[in-house]
Amino acid sequence: MSIDWVALTVLIVLFALVTVMGFQAARWRRADDMASLHEWGLGGKSFGTWTTWFLLGGDLYTAYTFIAVPAAMWATGAVSGFFSVPYTIVLYPVIFYFLGRMWSVAHRHGYVTTADIVQGRYGTRSLSLAVAVTGILATMPYIALQLVGIQAVLEVVGLGGSSALARDLPLLIAFAVLAAYTYSSGLRAPAMIAFVKDILIYIVIIVAVVYLPTKLGGWHSIFDAAQTKMAAPSAANPKVPTGVFIPAAAQQWAYASLALGSALALFMYPHSVTAALSSRTRSTGRRNAAILPAYSLLLGLLALLGYVAIKAGTKPIGLDGKINPQLVIPQLFEDQFPSWFAGVAFGAIAIGALVPAAIMSIAAANLFTRNIYKAYFKPQATDAQEAKVSKIVSLLTKVGALIFVLTLDKQNALNFQLLGGLWILQTLPAIVFGLFTRWFHRWALLAGWAAGMIYGTVVAYGGCTACSTRPFANSLALVPGFGDAGYIGITALTLNVLVAVVLSAVLRAAKVSNGTDITSQSDYFADLGDPEVEPVLSDARPTH
Amino acid sequence: MTNDPAPATGGDDPRWRLSPTKIVVGLILLAGIVVPLLVGTYARVEPRLFGFPFFYWYQLLWVFIAAGLCALAFVLLKRERDAFTRRRAGAASDSDRFEGGSR
Numbered sequence: 097m098s099i100d101w102v103a104l105t106v107l108i109v110l111f112a113l114v115t116v117m118g119f120q121a122a123r124w125r126r127a128d129d130m131a132s133l134h135e136w137g138l139g140g141k142s143f144g145t146w147t148t149w150f151l152l153g154g155d156l157y158t159a160y161t162f163i164a165v166p167a168a169m170w171a172t173g174a175v176s177g178f179f180s181v182p183y184t185i186v187l188y189p190v191i192f193y194f195l196g197r198m199w200s201v202a203h204r205h206g207y208v209t210t211a212d213i214v215q216g217r218y219g220t221r222s223l224s225l226a227v228a229v230t231g232i233l234a235t236m237p238y239i240a241l242q243l244v245g246i247q248a249v250l251e252v253v254g255l256g257g258s259s260a261l262a263r264d265l266p267l268l269i270a271f272a273v274l275a276a277y278t279y280s281s282g283l284r285a286p287a288m289i290a291f292v293k294d295i296l297i298y299i300v301i302i303v304a305v306v307y308l309p310t311k312l313g314g315w316h317s318i319f320d321a322a323q324t325k326m327a328a329p330s331a332a333n334p335k336v337p338t339g340v341f342i343p344a345a346a347q348q349w350a351y352a353s354l355a356l357g358s359a360l361a362l363f364m365y366p367h368s369v370t371a372a373l374s375s376r377t378r379s380t381g382r383r384n385a386a387i388l389p390a391y392s393l394l395l396g397l398l399a400l401l402g403y404v405a406i407k408a409g410t411k412p413i414g415l416d417g418k419i420n421p422q423l424v425i426p427q428l429f430e431d432q433f434p435s436w437f438a439g440v441a442f443g444a445i446a447i448g449a450l451v452p453a454a455i456m457s458i459a460a461a462n463l464f465t466r467n468i469y470k471a472y473f474k475p476q477a478t479d480a481q482e483a484k485v486s487k488i489v490s491l492l493t494k495v496g497a498l499i500f501v502l503t504l505d506k507q508n509a510l511n512f513q514l515l516g517g518l519w520i521l522q523t524l525p526a527i528v529f530g531l532f533t534r535w536f537h538r539w540a541l542l543a544g545w546a547a548g549m550i551y552g553t554v555v556a557y558g559g560c561t562a563c564s565t566r567p568f569a570n571s572l573a574l575v576p577g578f579g580d581a582g583y584i585g586i587t588a589l590t591l592n593v594l595v596a597v598v599l600s601a602v603l604r605a606a607k608v609s610n611g612t613d614i615t616s617q618s619d620y621f622a623d624l625g626d627p628e629v630e631p632v633l634s635d636a637r638p639t640h
Numbered sequence: 641m642t643n644d645p646a647p648a649t650g651g652d653d654p655r656w657r658l659s660p661t662k663i664v665v666g667l668i669l670l671a672g673i674v675v676p677l678l679v680g681t682y683a684r685v686e687p688r689l690f691g692f693p694f695f696y697w698y699q700l701l702w703v704f705i706a707a708g709l710c711a712l713a714f715v716l717l718k719r720e721r722d723a724f725t726r727r728r729a730g731a732a733s734d735s736d737r738f739e740g741g742s743r
Contacts, residue, residue: 174695181699182676185706189672192710316691342695348679356677379718386711392703400696617653 099254100430106439107253107446110296111270114289114447118277121288132479133208136282137462137486138374141203145383147287148375151455152384153391154290155371156362157184158238159245159449162297162398164510167421169402170410173326173339175351178399182355184392188385191363195372195381197531197620202373204619209459210369210527211467217530218538219612221471226545227523228467231366232493234516235460238365239497240509242449242456244422246270247501249442251415252426264502270446275494278454279487283374286454293451296444298394300429304404304441305397308432312407322403346580350572353583361521361585366459367452378623401425408432453494461490514571515556518585522548525589525596531620538611540599548592555584654724661720665713672709676702 134141143151161180168177198213207213210231215224250266277285309315326339343351362368372381405412405428412423429441465486470477477485500509526541555573575582604610675681676699685693692700 178696178699181703185676185699185702186673188706188710189669189713192669192713193666314691316688319691319693319696342683342685342693343679344683345680348683351679352677356673359673379714382710382714382717386707386714389703389707389710393700396700396703617656621653621655 100435100438102435103430103439103442104253104255106436107249107442110292110440110443111273111446114292114450115273115277117288117292118273118281118285118450121277121284122281124284124288131483133462133465133482133486134206134479136483137208137458138370139283139287141374142376143287143374143380144376145380145387148371148380149384149387150290150294151287151374151451152368152371152388154286154293154448154451155367155455156388156452157297157391157395157448158242158452159445159447160238160241160452161395162445162448163245163248163422163425164241165395165399166402166405166425167412167423169322169399170405170412170424171339171402171421173322173341175340175343175347175354177402178396179351179354180358180399181392181396182352183358184395185389186355187359187362187392188389190359191372192382192385194528194531195363195385196378198369199373199375199378199381200622201531201615201619203378203624204622205615208370208373209366209463209466210364210523211463214526214530215467215471216615217534217613218541218610219614220538220542223526223538223542224467224471226542227526228463230519230523230545230549231364231463232460234520235366235456236493236496237500237509237512237516238367239453239456239460239493240500241513242453243267243271243497243501244509245449246446248420248422249426249445252423252430253442254415267501268498270450271494271498274450274453275491278457278490278494282487283370283455283458286451286458287374289447289454290451293444293447296440297448300437300441300444301394301398301401303437304401304429304433308401308404308408308428311432312404318400318403318407321407325406349575349578349580349582353586354571357521357583357585357589358517360524360589361517364520364523364527365456366463367456370455370459370462376624378621398425401428404428453497457490457493457497458486460493461486461488464489515553518552518556518571518588519549521585521589522552522592525593529596534610534613535600535604536596537600537603537608539608540596540603543599544592544594544596547595548588551591552584552588555587659720661716665716668709668713668716672706676706 165177165180170177198210201207201213201216205212205216207216209228211224211228214227215221218224247267255266309318312318323341326337326341328338330336330338340347363372375381375384402424405424408428408431410424410428410431412420412427414420414423426438426442426445429438433441465477465482469485470482474481522545525536525544529536529541556571571583571585572581573584573587574580575587682695682698684695687694689697
């Protein structure tokens with residue numbers, strides 16, 4: 097495969113443009129003092145509805161999503177791919193329940209992370225440490241996947257080949273640029289770049305969805321081609337069909353539980369919370385729940401491009417000569433569009449990887465700084481020291497992700513991301529239940545978390561249905577006592593909640609101390625301009 | 641709110657209590673979560689729309705319905721909140737206490 101110079105040039109120009117923007121972002125709504133986590137890590141908590149819309153859109157709908165969802169549709173159809181549509185539908189009613197309270201208590205007490213919120217509510221360092229460590233571990237492979245997304249684009253453009261240096265150099269450059277402007281501009285950089293990324297993605301997908309079906313004979317024939325492929329015997333195992341066009345009764349819980357589990361997990365991820373907490377008022381997040389579904393529509397249409405690629409006969413063959421489904425969308429654009437437009441699409445995907453990667457590394461760094469460094473090593477750390485530690489840790493997390501991508505198999509990054517989703521879901525009871533009630537006992541929540549983590553990890557490692565040879569490669573398993581396969585994360589969460597409820601009842605009956613709560617009820621409703629909203633950093637208030 | 645170490649201050653905020661508005665909003669949102677996950681109700685090909693099988697276009701339609709439900713929930717909660725702010729402004733001089741969170 098030779099290099100497509102036109103597409104590559106367009107890609108480089110777009111990349112250079114956002115690089116300049118990334119560094120300029122430090123001056124956007126500049127604060128007097130950038131040396132605090134509220135400025136560097138949360139953009140001064142100043143973002144309005146539309147900035148938050150672009151930021152959250154750029155953050156949640158990652159480049160990897162744009163590569164992986166249509167790839168899954170192309171390879172095995174609806175259950176592994178299209179579930180992301182109901183996932184992003186039910187996501188917004190789900191977050192509507194708790195986003196307002198989360199924002200209020202965080203702003204009232206100057207919290208930056210979910211583990212801060214848990215610490216404030218239960219005053220228990222081990223519980224907030226569990227939340228923080230889970231968040232960091234789940235985020236690392238997610239950052240790695242963003243780099244995999246960039247790699248997929250570069251591979252289709254034709255960069256790479258036999259030497260490791262030629263293959264990895266572009267990724268190293270992209271990585272260095274990302275690291276540099278995140279370090280200097282903090283959350284303002286991805287917020288500004290998100291505007292460009294999202295507009296490019298919208299243009300590319302709308303053009304593709306309107307133009308390609310006209311060229312290829314209409315949606316009816318595209319769906320027919322997909323149906324034929326999914327019904328044909330699988331290449332790996334001729335006894336079973338290739339994939340699922342419409343889920344049969346036995347597959348419906350798998351489909352629904354994947355959607356529900358993913359929706360519940362998404363706003364437990366540090367990067368989602370970071371973007372949500374950076375908004376200026378309490379209602380920004382909820383208002384966004386009504387306008388962010390625009391991205392879900394986009395994702396649904398994009399998923400269907402996987403079927404378009406089936407009809408178009410796209411051959412996603414990597415530089416190593418093997419079929420790699422993750423190349424299917426870049427290859428579709430390369431085959432069907434003029435080079436310059438393919439370049440725009442590649443630019444959109446590559447830039448789309450930078451926004452979430454930056455936010456994820458910032459969020460993971462904030463967790464480390466606030467809930468490990470400050471909680472365990474340096475309780476007296478000043479704002480400036482916190483910001484400095486976070487900046488350095490954000491670099492380290494990105495280096496870790498880079499090493500992950502360069503040294504391990506790509507499939508490993510994907511598998512660990514699936515495992516990370518399962519893990520982060522287990523922090524939901526500790527984070528969300530406390531926003532509504534203080535009934536749950538801190539040790540019961542910790543035990544529930546541990547039970548869910550252990551069960552989920554063990555089952556994901558060995559007990560999966562339709563298991564591939566690798567551990568952690570499947571997120572579905574038979575649900576005990578139910579008969580059908582379902583998302584392991586939901587089964588583990590059910591166990592988690594059961595343990596938390598039973599142990600809470602026992603520990604409360606035994607009158608075991610449930611920690612110190614430094615929040616009050618009104619903290620969960622505070623809003624900008626409310627008479628009771630004090631300046632941030634008021635968590636030194638007396639508890640009794 | 642329950643009895644465990646009582647929160648430091650303001651343990652009787654009226655906004656913490658369930659109000660009719662909150663129950664309605666909770667049910668609206670619950671519908672937006674449960675109905676799209678009843679896969680059995682839409683796992684079929686016919687009727688098609690613009691060539692899309694029912695399974696695919698129905699879910700894309702739900703993107704709009706769910707957005708509408710969230711918007712409705714937002715408006716309902718805003719009305720309740722505005723009413724609370726007005727009443728508190730009226731009573732700000734004497735006490736912060738109110739009877740009931742419902743309007």
